[in-house]
Amino acid sequence: MPKIRGTFVHTPRLGHLEILHDHLIAFNDDGVITHFERADTPQSTELLGKASGEPVLVIPPGSFVLPTFCDLHLHAPQFLYQGTGLDLPLMQWLDKYTLKAESRMDEDPALARRVYTRLAARLKENGTGTVLLFGTIKERTNLILAECMQSAGIRAFVGKLSMDIDITSPDSLTTTYVEPNASASLDAAKAFVDHCHGLVNHLPESQRLVEPVLTPRFVPTCTNELLKGLGQLSDARGIKIQSHLAEAKDQVEWVRAERGMEDIDVFDKSNLLTGRTVQAHCTFLSAPDLDRLSSKGTSIAHCPLSNAYFSAKPFPLREALDQNVKVGLGTDVAGGYSLDIMNSMRQAVAVSRIRQGQGLMERAGQVEPRDLSIDWKEALFLATRGGAFALGLEGIFRVGVPFDAQEIRLYDPQTGIGIGPLDYFDLEAEESGPPLSPEDTRLTADVIEKWWCVGDTRNRGRVWVQGNRVREA
Numbered sequence: 001m002p003k004i005r006g007t008f009v010h011t012p013r014l015g016h017l018e019i020l021h022d023h024l025i026a027f028n029d030d031g032v033i034t035h036f037e038r039a040d041t042p043q044s045t046e047l048l049g050k051a052s053g054e055p056v057l058v059i060p061p062g063s064f065v066l067p068t069f070c071d072l073h074l075h076a077p078q079f080l081y082q083g084t085g086l087d088l089p090l091m092q093w094l095d096k097y098t099l100k101a102e103s104r105m106d107e108d109p110a111l112a113r114r115v116y117t118r119l120a121a122r123l124k125e126n127g128t129g130t131v132l133l134f135g136t137i138k139e140r141t142n143l144i145l146a147e148c149m150q151s152a153g154i155r156a157f158v159g160k161l162s163m164d165i166d167i168t169s170p171d172s173l174t175t176t177y178v179e180p181n182a183s184a185s186l187d188a189a190k191a192f193v194d195h196c197h198g199l200v201n202h203l204p205e206s207q208r209l210v211e212p213v214l215t216p217r218f219v220p221t222c223t224n225e226l227l228k229g230l231g232q233l234s235d236a237r238g239i240k241i242q243s244h245l246a247e248a249k250d251q252v253e254w255v256r257a258e259r260g261m262e263d264i265d266v267f268d269k270s271n272l273l274t275g276r277t278v279q280a281h282c283t284f285l286s287a288p289d290l291d292r293l294s295s296k297g298t299s300i301a302h303c304p305l306s307n308a309y310f311s312a313k314p315f316p317l318r319e320a321l322d323q324n325v326k327v328g329l330g331t332d333v334a335g336g337y338s339l340d341i342m343n344s345m346r347q348a349v350a351v352s353r354i355r356q357g358q359g360l361m362e363r364a365g366q367v368e369p370r371d372l373s374i375d376w377k378e379a380l381f382l383a384t385r386g387g388a389f390a391l392g393l394e395g396i397f398r399v400g401v402p403f404d405a406q407e408i409r410l411y412d413p414q415t416g417i418g419i420g421p422l423d424y425f426d427l428e429a430e431e432s433g434p435p436l437s438p439e440d441t442r443l444t445a446d447v448i449e450k451w452w453c454v455g456d457t458r459n460r461g462r463v464w465v466q467g468n469r470v471r472e473a
Contacts, residue, residue: 001026002467003047005039006059007443009066009408010396011381014321019064019443020397024048024056027403030206031467036397061413061441064448067395068129068404068463069341070387072301073242073280073330075134076145077105077112079119083337090248090310090335091220095169098334099177102161106138116145119339120152125457126340127406129465130155130391132242132278132301132330134215137161137179139192146196146210153470155404157391159215159242160192164226182226189214189230193239206402206466211240216272218244219255219263224270231271240276240391242301243267246289247281249312264289273298278390280330282320283311290316290323299326299390302382304347306335314351318372328387329379342455345379376452377445407461407473410451413441420458422450 008020024044026035085097105112135142142160149156164185166178179185196212214230216222255263275297282300329344356373363369388395411418416427463471
């Protein structure tokens with residue numbers, strides 16, 4: 001039974017950071033936590049005294065263990081051109097860059113495997129242990145994606161795109177990228193679900209890390225027949241759903257013109273707003289719309305960076321949280337250029353602070369205007385437990401839940417010198433002075449906040465998913 005001793009940090013509820021000093025965690029062969037207590041309790045002492053099994057891994061002072069990040073919105077094939085092509089409005093960008101890249105991946109399985117293998121490595125490098133992925137149209141390409149994630153040990157929810165409306169413009173250089181009709185699209189979705197399950201059915205249940213997700217790209221690419229069929233399939237088989245909702249001005253106006261209603265109504269009529277659904281962006285939703293999502297149990301993937309490029313307005317994050325909507329964070333590669341959820345956390349806070357400042361200016365003279373900002377602890381919740389909740393997971397350390405964790409290294413416990421970009425001047429020991437005491441190296445919220453603000457991949461050590469060590473120090 002693997003055992004780890006050290007400081008553990010998690011966010012059991014929004015805005016609440018728990019720093020658990022000198023705790024012992026143990027997990028079984030299924031990767032499920034069986035013990036989590038202070039290291040000096042009788043039960044912990046008994047576990048530490050047992051000589052059998054693996055030696056205890058001790059996390060040194062100046063480091064801590066945190067739940068892995070959850071990326072609620074990432075377009076896997078768009079990793080091919082991450083960091084380029086962000087110069088156009090959404091619908092033009094899809095036509096010029098996105099559909100072309102996705103078609104290329106569908107036509108070249110070797111390229112798809114190379115890109116997806118690298119993507120998995122980058123996710124682990126960035127501490128992302130769970131990810132909700134948009135794929136492409138072709139079933140085989142999405143099975144390659146699932147294979148790459150399973151082999152890498154990443155918990156991945158993989159979506160084969162469903163789309164039976166062609167949105168390429170008449171003068172587009174992109175080959176038409178669409179399925180023949182609603183019936184063919186539904187058949188392909190059902191086949192992918194079966195075959196994705198088939199990839200892992202031979203494994204013990206605890207080690208089946210990939211799961212299929214029904215993925216209507218968004219309303220402009222899907223007929224009502226297709227959407228209704230996907231809703232029925234999800235309901236019949238309990239399959240998760242993901243899509244884009246009220247993302248950008250041109251997209252919202254497109255839906256109004258073509259369907260004569262808001263896209264939230266289109267999804268709702270097809271039974272695609274459920275407790276199994278994650279909708280990305282949602283920047284153009286009203287307060288009643290947020291209430292509707294809350295009542296349905298539908299989650300939102302907040303993607304602050306790509307929203308800045310494509311949405312024309314920020315997502316009302318504080319309002320959504322206050323209305324009890326489940327919210328996590330997404331990188332939205334390649335609409336967002338960074339694969340690092342830490343950047344998504346920082347951007348979420350920055351955007352909320354701008355909204356707060358704008359609100360103060362607009363409501364000058366009013367008594368106690370509403371605070372629209374979030375802080376770093378709330379962002380950390382969204383990056384871990386918030387995203388996990390959206391996918392039916394836990395995102396904390398507790399007996400009975402999977403051990404999904406990352407080791408964060410802040411400074412050398414002997415010298416106090418920071419690791420990577422971090423500097424902790426008050427901790428740095430004088431050359432002729434005494435060594436740091438245990439009290440000196442006791443982690444505080446201020447010390448962790450510095451990492452949250454300026455830390456990077458150099459501060460990340462081991463990563464575990466379902467108890468399996470998927471990244472070494």
